[in-house]
Amino acid sequence: xxxxxxxxxxxxxxxxxxxxxxxxxxxxxxxxxxxxxxxxxxxxxxxxxxxxxxxxxxxxxxxxxxxxxxxxxxxxxxxxxxxxxxxxxxxxxxxxxxxxxxxxxxxxxxxxxxxxxxxxxxxxxxxxxxxxxxxxxxxxxxxxxxx
Amino acid sequence: xxxxxxxxxxxxxxxxxxxxxxxxxxxxxxxxxxxxxxxxxxxxxxxxxxxxxxxxxxxxxxxxxxxxxxxxxxxxxxxxxxxxxxxxxxxxxxxxxxxxxxxxxxxxxxxxxxxxxxxxxxxxxxxxxxxxxxxxxxxxxxxxxxx
Amino acid sequence: xxxxxxxxxxxxxxxxxxxxxxxxxxxxxxxxxxxxxxxxxxxxxxxxxxxxxxxxxxxxxxxxxxxxxxxxxxxxxxxxxxxxxxxxxxxxxxxxxxxxxxxxxxxxxxxxxxxxxxxxxxxxxxxxxxxxxxxxxxxxxxxxxxx
Numbered sequence: 001x002x003x004x005x006x007x008x009x010x011x012x013x014x015x016x017x018x019x020x021x022x023x024x025x026x027x028x029x030x031x032x033x034x035x036x037x038x039x040x041x042x043x044x045x046x047x048x049x050x051x052x053x054x055x056x057x058x059x060x061x062x063x064x065x066x067x068x069x070x071x072x073x074x075x076x077x078x079x080x081x082x083x084x085x086x087x088x089x090x091x092x093x094x095x096x097x098x099x100x101x102x103x104x105x106x107x108x109x110x111x112x113x114x115x116x117x118x119x120x121x122x123x124x125x126x127x128x129x130x131x132x133x134x135x136x137x138x139x140x141x142x143x144x145x146x147x
Numbered sequence: 148x149x150x151x152x153x154x155x156x157x158x159x160x161x162x163x164x165x166x167x168x169x170x171x172x173x174x175x176x177x178x179x180x181x182x183x184x185x186x187x188x189x190x191x192x193x194x195x196x197x198x199x200x201x202x203x204x205x206x207x208x209x210x211x212x213x214x215x216x217x218x219x220x221x222x223x224x225x226x227x228x229x230x231x232x233x234x235x236x237x238x239x240x241x242x243x244x245x246x247x248x249x250x251x252x253x254x255x256x257x258x259x260x261x262x263x264x265x266x267x268x269x270x271x272x273x274x275x276x277x278x279x280x281x282x283x284x285x286x287x288x289x290x291x292x293x294x
Numbered sequence: 295x296x297x298x299x300x301x302x303x304x305x306x307x308x309x310x311x312x313x314x315x316x317x318x319x320x321x322x323x324x325x326x327x328x329x330x331x332x333x334x335x336x337x338x339x340x341x342x343x344x345x346x347x348x349x350x351x352x353x354x355x356x357x358x359x360x361x362x363x364x365x366x367x368x369x370x371x372x373x374x375x376x377x378x379x380x381x382x383x384x385x386x387x388x389x390x391x392x393x394x395x396x397x398x399x400x401x402x403x404x405x406x407x408x409x410x411x412x413x414x415x416x417x418x419x420x421x422x423x424x425x426x427x428x429x430x431x432x433x434x435x436x437x438x439x440x441x
Contacts, residue, residue: 112290143406259437
């Protein structure tokens with residue numbers, strides 16, 4: 001009994017890796033997160049999905065091609081790639097739009113799970129938004145908390 | 148003593164139910180969440196409020212009629228109901244605007260509590276945003292974590 | 295051993311305090327959060343950063359002057375200070391724009407930590423956004439959960 005208490009941890013840090021293709025790329029990361037939960041020792045709790053970076057975001061959508069196109073059009077209109085950004089002056093960069101989109105859509109999302117299964121709607125996926133202006137290899141942190 | 152440790156769980160999954168009336172409806176869910184916390188065995192921690200769906204959002208506002216009208220006007224201007232959305236081609240649907248708003252405002256919010264009471268400002272309420280284009284019955288998940 | 299179990303808490307409530315200067319002020323709160331984590335008894339977990347109020351937001355950005363200017367310009371354009379807001383009718387206030395920005399960017403952010411150190415990108419800071427239209431003294435809640 002004591003062994004079980006000592007041996008149990010309520011926090012597990014895992015990560016998933018993805019390769020993105022372009023600015024405004026949308027990657028469905030639901031299956032990768034589900035895989036990590038199924039390998040975890042924690043049965044019920046929350047998973048905090050976090051991007052250690054400032055040109056991406058995590059949110060949920062119905063992952064289908066029409067909506068992906070709508071999101072791309074809306075976000076490009078809201079914060080156009082070709083507009084002037086003072087951020088470019090700082091680094092000689094071209095990803096000012098992506099920094100603003102990341103600040104707005106945010107780099108963190110927390111999702112509940114029960115019996116190692118994410119609680120999601122039938123038509124709901126967890127997605128990573130690439131807001132940098134070039135393809136990127138991305139590590140996303142999963143902080144799993146529960147018992 | 149061992150009994151207490153074995154019997155204690157640091158995770159409780161609860162849910163609340165609401166009926167919404169229309170697109171851009173704003174429902175104050177603070178009291179329903181407070182009720183569930185008061186029935187919980189967990190005294191201090193966080194509650195993750197999560198919508199299993201892709202046409203709603205959770206955030207905090209000062210819940211008063213003027214601001215509700217401002218939010219409705221702002222969000223309708225940002226993503227008009229009558230605009231063209233490629234999502235409509237996929238399903239013959241009319242809720243493309245709602246999917247985009249949900250992606251932007253997000254389906255998850257985490258709020259701290261102490262002594263079973265939410266930590267909120269005096270003029271701050273937790274609200275559900277209906278972004279679907281018809282009335283909906285909604286179940287919202289509360290994942291309560293703490294000790 | 296039993297003493298350790300009894301004496302250990304997986305939840306710690308801390309707070310940080312800041313003074314803001316103006317509408318759209320951006321304050322880097324990373325170091326203050328890191329300081330609280332280093333004083334905590336919890337080694338691994340998440341910190342939920344929460345504003346008990348409805349005219350601010352928490353997000354992450356690369357904290358540099360060019361981007362701060364870009365954010366200020368973008369948010370002022372999105373929700374101008376001088377526009378008409380029905381919220382003003384309710385209280386005779388002038389901070390309608392700030393309430394809307396807070397609803398959109400949200401008052402809560404959850405960030406993972408390991409070995410008492412925040413997991414952040416090299417160019418990523420946690421920031422408080424002041425959306426009220428006057429300088430404010432702000433208390434921000436840190437709910438630290440882990441083991």
